Amino acid sequence: MSLNLVSLxxxxxxxxxxxxxxxxxVVCNLTxxxxxxxxxDEPDWFSLEIWGKTAEIAASYVRKGSLIGVTGALKFDRWQDRGTGAQxxxxxxxxxxxxxxxxxxDTEANAGNSYDDQF
Incomplete structure (x- = not known):
């Protein structure tokens, strides 16, 4: 059994x-x-990637400083550096x-709304 689940x-x-x-x-990216x-201690920073209808909700209601909760999976974006060629x-x-x-x-919506990415 394997599990890749992140809640923040x-x-x-x-x-x-x-x-x-x-x-x-549609895709929405934010930190x-x-x-x-x-x-x-300094806060930990995470990059978020949101797709579909959930991305549209985030675009409409989330602003800098908004308090949000997210659940998802950890992935790694990989690329080759153009300058050095390093991975x-x-x-x-x-x-x-x-x-x-x-x-x-804060969010221009009712507190506690949840949106699942089902698209």
Whole structure:
């Protein structure tokens, strides 16, 4: 049995970057800052990738500083550095579920809404 499941709660580090494709697909990328238990520590930063209807919801309601919860899978984007030719990689959370956790004023939506990526 294997399991690849990541659940995080934190604040959006920037406004979502949304791209629409000719195929009709939509992807939303953003960063998430998750505080550690000690207030003296710097937050951990995660790159998020959200697809489909959930991406459209994120684009509409998530703004820099919004409190959100996400559930998804860890993946690694891999590429070859153009300058050095070295292989590079970056961890990314492929989000399946998005929870808007802030107040209505913060997110322009009802607190606690959940959206599952079913598309």
């Amino acid at each position: 709660v934190g604040r959006a580090g920037r406004d979502p970057d949304v791209r629409y494709f000719e195929s009709g697909s 998430l800052a998750v505080n550690r238990r000690s207030k003296n 590079r990689s970056k961890p990314v959370i492929r989000v399946d579920r998005l929870d808007l956790l802030g107040s209505k004023r």
